[in-house]
Amino acid sequence: MKSLTRTFRFAALSLATILFAVGPALAASTAASPATMQLMSTNAQLNHALNSSRISLGQRVTAHLTMELRTDHGMVLPRNTQLIGKVSQLQRGHNKTTRVGLVFSEARLKNGHVVPIKATLLGAMPPADGFYSGESQYFPDTSHPVSPKEKIDQEAGVLNNVSLQAAVLSHVSGTFLSKRGKIRLPAGTQLRIAIAPVHPSASMAG
Numbered sequence: 001m002k003s004l005t006r007t008f009r010f011a012a013l014s015l016a017t018i019l020f021a022v023g024p025a026l027a028a029s030t031a032a033s034p035a036t037m038q039l040m041s042t043n044a045q046l047n048h049a050l051n052s053s054r055i056s057l058g059q060r061v062t063a064h065l066t067m068e069l070r071t072d073h074g075m076v077l078p079r080n081t082q083l084i085g086k087v088s089q090l091q092r093g094h095n096k097t098t099r100v101g102l103v104f105s106e107a108r109l110k111n112g113h114v115v116p117i118k119a120t121l122l123g124a125m126p127p128a129d130g131f132y133s134g135e136s137q138y139f140p141d142t143s144h145p146v147s148p149k150e151k152i153d154q155e156a157g158v159l160n161n162v163s164l165q166a167a168v169l170s171h172v173s174g175t176f177l178s179k180r181g182k183i184r185l186p187a188g189t190q191l192r193i194a195i196a197p198v199h200p201s202a203s204m205a206g
Contacts, residue, residue: 121174127188
């Protein structure tokens with residue numbers, strides 16, 4: 001009887017081990033990959049300044065949409081929806097090059113509902129005059145689909161000698177680079193950004 005009990009316990013432990021190992025893989029397989037996502041472009045602005053000499057790895061970064069976004073999955077993100085992200089990469093002055101990588105992973109609606117998102121930066125420009133009006137001087141006020149193969153290589157010059165690199169297939173939303181030392185992005189820096197819900201079935205209208 002004791003042998004049978006030990007066998008049962010071993011079998012239960014083995015099953016639990018298998019479920020523990022396979023569970024994350026099953027969850028990952030149900031989530032859409034960047035290669036199959038349909039991202040849509042929209043406009044946003046940084047809520048605060050971003051200075052490479054004052055930020056830290058993992059620090060919270062926020063922006064807000066300056067136009068409504070509607071995705072093919074039926075998700076609606078109204079204007080002023082908050083985009084929540086973090087500093088995912090920070091390299092100061094290595095070979096005179098500074099890098100700041102950002103990942104925006106959540107959209108927070110006015111009602112407090114949080115939508116997990118995949119986001120890719122398509123462009124960045126200096127703040128417009130009176131940027132709190134929510135208007136863009138540089139980017140179109142229309143949305144369009146963005147290819148999973150899209151790659152961005154914005155040269156330095158228009159953004160305080162800071163360039164921008166991004167790719168939809170990357171887990172990073174975008175990386176800012178400067179070969180002249182610090183990266184300083186003022187509050188109101190305008191962003192062209194592509195967004196898709198990570199779990200389309202969980203998308204909702206705002």
